[in-house]
Amino acid sequence: MYAWDFAPVLANSGMLAQGLINTLKITGTALAFGVPLGLVLALLRLSPRRYLAWPAGFVIEFFRTTPPLVQLFWFFFALPILIKVEMTPFAAAALTFSIQSAAFFAEVFRGGIVSIDRGQWEAGRAIGMTHSQALQRIVLPQAVKRMIPAFMERSIELMKTTTLVATVSYADLLFQANELAQKTFRPLEVFTATALIYFFFIFGASLLAHRLERRLAVSGEGTVH
Amino acid sequence: MNYRWDFASVFSNTDALLAGLSGTLRLFAICLVAGLTLGLVVGLGRYSKRKLLYVPASIFVEFFRNTPVLVQILWFYFALPILVPFEVSPLLAATLGISLNSAAFSAEIFRGGIQSIDRGQWEGARAIGMSGGQALRRVILPQALRRMLPPLTNRGIEIFKMSTLASAVAYVELLQQGKLIASLNFNPIEAYTVVALIFFVVLFPLVQATYALERKLRRAD
Amino acid sequence: MTTAPDSCVMRVTGLRKRFDDNEVLKGIDLDVQPGDRIAILGASGSGKSTFLRCLNFMEQPTTGRVQLHGQFIGAERTRRDGTTDNVYNEAELTRVRQRVGMVFQQFNLFPHMTAIGNVMEGLRTVQGKGRDEAAALALKQLARVGLAEKAEAYPSRLSGGQKQRVAIARALAMEPDLLLFDEPTSALDPELVGEVLRVIRALAEEGRTMLLVTHELGFAYHFANRILFLADGVILEQGTPDEVLKNPREARTKAFLAGHNEFSF
Numbered sequence A: 001m002y003a004w005d006f007a008p009v010l011a012n013s014g015m016l017a018q019g020l021i022n023t024l025k026i027t028g029t030a031l032a033f034g035v036p037l038g039l040v041l042a043l044l045r046l047s048p049r050r051y052l053a054w055p056a057g058f059v060i061e062f063f064r065t066t067p068p069l070v071q072l073f074w075f076f077f078a079l080p081i082l083i084k085v086e087m088t089p090f091a092a093a094a095l096t097f098s099i100q101s102a103a104f105f106a107e108v109f110r111g112g113i114v115s116i117d118r119g120q121w122e123a124g125r126a127i128g129m130t131h132s133q134a135l136q137r138i139v140l141p142q143a144v145k146r147m148i149p150a151f152m153e154r155s156i157e158l159m160k161t162t163t164l165v166a167t168v169s170y171a172d173l174l175f176q177a178n179e180l181a182q183k184t185f186r187p188l189e190v191f192t193a194t195a196l197i198y199f200f201f202i203f204g205a206s207l208l209a210h211r212l213e214r215r216l217a218v219s220g221e222g223t224v225h
Numbered sequence B: 001m002n003y004r005w006d007f008a009s010v011f012s013n014t015d016a017l018l019a020g021l022s023g024t025l026r027l028f029a030i031c032l033v034a035g036l037t038l039g040l041v042v043g044l045g046r047y048s049k050r051k052l053l054y055v056p057a058s059i060f061v062e063f064f065r066n067t068p069v070l071v072q073i074l075w076f077y078f079a080l081p082i083l084v085p086f087e088v089s090p091l092l093a094a095t096l097g098i099s100l101n102s103a104a105f106s107a108e109i110f111r112g113g114i115q116s117i118d119r120g121q122w123e124g125a126r127a128i129g130m131s132g133g134q135a136l137r138r139v140i141l142p143q144a145l146r147r148m149l150p151p152l153t154n155r156g157i158e159i160f161k162m163s164t165l166a167s168a169v170a171y172v173e174l175l176q177q178g179k180l181i182a183s184l185n186f187n188p189i190e191a192y193t194v195v196a197l198i199f200f201v202v203l204f205p206l207v208q209a210t211y212a213l214e215r216k217l218r219r220a221d
Numbered sequence C: 001m002t003t004a005p006d007s008c009v010m011r012v013t014g015l016r017k018r019f020d021d022n023e024v025l026k027g028i029d030l031d032v033q034p035g036d037r038i039a040i041l042g043a044s045g046s047g048k049s050t051f052l053r054c055l056n057f058m059e060q061p062t063t064g065r066v067q068l069h070g071q072f073i074g075a076e077r078t079r080r081d082g083t084t085d086n087v088y089n090e091a092e093l094t095r096v097r098q099r100v101g102m103v104f105q106q107f108n109l110f111p112h113m114t115a116i117g118n119v120m121e122g123l124r125t126v127q128g129k130g131r132d133e134a135a136a137l138a139l140k141q142l143a144r145v146g147l148a149e150k151a152e153a154y155p156s157r158l159s160g161g162q163k164q165r166v167a168i169a170r171a172l173a174m175e176p177d178l179l180l181f182d183e184p185t186s187a188l189d190p191e192l193v194g195e196v197l198r199v200i201r202a203l204a205e206e207g208r209t210m211l212l213v214t215h216e217l218g219f220a221y222h223f224a225n226r227i228l229f230l231a232d233g234v235i236l237e238q239g240t241p242d243e244v245l246k247n248p249r250e251a252r253t254k255a256f257l258a259g260h261n262e263f264s265f
Helices: A007-011 A013-046 A050-065 A068-083 A089-114 A118-126 A131-168 A173-184 A187-219 B014-047 B051-065 B069-083 B090-115 B119-127 B132-169 B174-185 B188-220 C048-055 C090-099 C115-126 C131-144 C160-173 C190-205 C217-223 C241-246 C251-258
Strands: C010-019 C022-032 C037-042 C063-068 C075-078 C084-087 C100-103 C178-182 C210-213 C226-231 C234-239
Touching: A007 A013, A007 A173, A007 A187, A013 A050, A013 A089, A013 A131, A013 A173, A013 A187, A050 A089, A050 B188, A068 A089, A068 A131, A068 B132, A068 B174, A068 B188, A089 A131, A118 A131, A131 A173, A131 A187, A131 B069, A131 B132, A173 A187, A173 B069, A187 B069, B014 B051, B014 B090, B014 B132, B014 B174, B014 B188, B051 B090, B069 B090, B069 B132, B090 B132, B119 B132, B119 C090, B132 B174, B132 B188, B132 C115, B174 B188, C010 C048, C022 C048, C022 C234, C037 C048, C037 C217, C048 C100, C048 C178, C048 C210, C063 C084, C090 C100, C100 C160, C115 C131, C115 C160, C131 C160, C160 C190, C190 C210, C190 C217, C217 C241, C226 C241, C226 C251, C234 C241, C234 C251
Parallel strands: C037 C210, C037 C226, C100 C178, C178 C210
Antiparallel strands: C010 C022, C010 C063, C075 C084, C226 C234
């Protein structure tokens, strides 16, 4: 019977804490860039001008279809040579996940905007608004409310996806766990503890998201997924 | 951009790429079957009213949905060997991680699908003397399957993408071979671009087919 | 535990049904003899559907006994606080439901099977018959309800009345000893009600044992040899159609009939 010993894990909890902070850092950065970029992509995709819609559509489909790890490797190993700029693991990771999450957020935005009844647009145009005024003042505010659950879902997904950065030596929680496991020769305790830390964080975020969703559902109309 | 692209160095390694592709397909096939089968079992457990079935199934689903797959794969590769008397190969670790994760997501798809079938169908089936199992097999699942097909095919596509994570434990799949080619030929740009394009070419038609399927089913309802 | 052979098809004694804190059925006794055609009437909330559903155990009686051909179904259990209730074995109930058929208000046809597929399903899956044998038997039942030419049609292509007739054929295919009808015409457009009632009347004339929960009082008068009027979970009044419908004794019965005076005898 194997003798579990979590003492080395607890002794090095600082190392894991630093990893957790970095995980949040990369997730936060990707969100901060990904959401606005996603909106831009969505609006381009919805544009009636083909030369805007098609490239945007291609970017969205490409980054949603190819595996995130392939994207990460490309941005970390290939891009620096191409543009002759050194890339830190953080930079490569931030770039990858900003664009990758933007592609997914773009679809959430698009779904939300498209779900708003045509009549709202027509009412806006009827009082003389331009297309973008109607979008900004009438459609988007309504769409955003519906999109919040899908947003939260995507953000939680992102937190799980960013673990990939450990493969390019960015010191997130998983990377730190791997280092710690090698240092203490206790992979079972280290990885079990790490899995549990991820679980509590992500499950907790998920519960909060659901509670927020319920409160929104009570206060207004339906939501889009 | 004055970089000289050289794809020849990648294509001279086509057998390495093919080995990778076959590794990817093998992993995908195993995880798809294992994940969906286990998912159905767990999904039924989640649907059951008996606490003995519902509680373990729920714990399974919540745990494997809310932990990153890569963490699970590394756990199976580094931590599991300590507990079990046998070797844990990269393939086994990746299979366990991806299959269990997919099973958790599929379980919810199955449960949702079964739950969405009108209660009256259960009653009609039981009224002619069918057992619960017969009702499920002959009446409920055939109807639920139609609705579950789009999210299940999405799961399949996700599984295909997750196969790249197996490269973290050096399993011979497509991305791992890309890494190999890049390190041997010093051409990461071409190598990784080719890998990305192969994935895109394989998956894009499948993704479009899923959208088409979804649209068709929505119209038929 | 069997009693001496009894001509009675089904005997119900002291049947009570509770949902959480709400006791819906408060003690019902009933003997169903072969060839009985019993119509069950009552206001909504009187428990008439619940009672019918207890007879094929779609709802499980809380206390009270049900005997099918003299055989008690289920077992009594004494709980820790001294009270008794019933426990049922799923396998036994499945067997009971092969002998007691039910037709639902919402038809509950299987949409992914054709009409004949629906009728055959019990024969193949429950009784284990081969495909050809089951198909032949199913076609006979469909012909009986006048829908032989619709055998290959899917339920989505059938009218409400046709769907209900297929549902009746499906129940008949199992050759049950007792047929239960739970408001079979309540979900139908008025002009489709007649075709279903005609089929039910034909079955009655064959001498089948049937219980019918219905709002069609005129039909009940001609169809039934006994009428039960349920109120507040008990049988308030019972008797022949002439007794209950033309000369009711209880005030509640009179009030109920007064509110349903669009029927004709």
